[in-house]
Amino acid sequence: MALTDHNAVFVGSTDDGHTFVLVNRKIPAAHQTLVRAGFTTREHHGRTVYCLAPDTSEDAVERALTAVYSLMAHTMDLVDLAWTTRARASGQQPVPALSFCFNNGTVTATATTGPARVVLKQHRFTRTTGATYAPPAGLGERDLVATVVRAETHGYADGLDVRVDLGIPTLAAIPAASRTRRPAAPSGPARPALAPASGTPRR
Incomplete structure (x- = not known):
């Protein structure tokens, strides 16, 4: 699925x-x-x-x-x-403070500011290299989506510019x-x- x-x-x-x-x-x-x-x-x-x-x-x-x-x-x-x-609401920035990228059933998060790093840590993301973070281990895809939703919503509520890349380049690529x-x-x-x-x- x-x-x-x-x-x-x-x-x-x-x-x-x-x-x-x-x-x-x-x-x-x-x-x-x-x-x-x-x-x-x-x-x-x-x-x-x-x-x-x-x-x-x-x-x-x-x-x-x-x-x-x-x-x-x-x-x-x-x-x-x-x-x-x-x-549209916050003004798109060249580099979001907080971003999530879905790729073949996995998620990578990137935090470019201190507040963005705090959000990821509160949602149990762990740093891998540099500004890159991984979600909690062992999550199924539905739980992975839910984890990103919670972290993304938290970041937005804190006034951060957030972007989620679903790995879908065009409408034709929707599964x-x-x-x-x-x-x-x-x-x-x-x-x-x-x-x-x-x-x-x-x-």
Whole structure:
């Protein structure tokens, strides 16, 4: 199972700046909610991928994220590791203070500031070489994702610039749907309307 498949809703970013949402369980009205909020869709290896282009305006991204988080009325199993949405809020930096890189089932973390190192230590990451850290040993992929979510959220709450590299260069590189997942069936066409938002929700 790919790292994008363990949770009911997974929000991430590609290396080329697309924001994407995968709905891995059947959630009522998920398709209409996301499409109405401005996501475009593409069928890809047995799954529907909901996408925002890199040039999507900040206001449109905020409204789209409000729609994503409205799905939590149906499930709390939502993971958001999208660096594209956070860069808009904090100002993307050439070198993030805290970064995580997924690669073939492993994670490498990098801390370039003292506060970032403190965050990693509090989440049981251990230094390997220089500014590079490894997560706690023996974690399965789902627990590894959860550990990164907690550390990334902590860093963001502390005002750090954080980036998560999922190892997905483009939308075409999103992993194929797992055979064990239950995809959310689209529920018909939706009008291109946007729901009101009260600011970008954060996890």
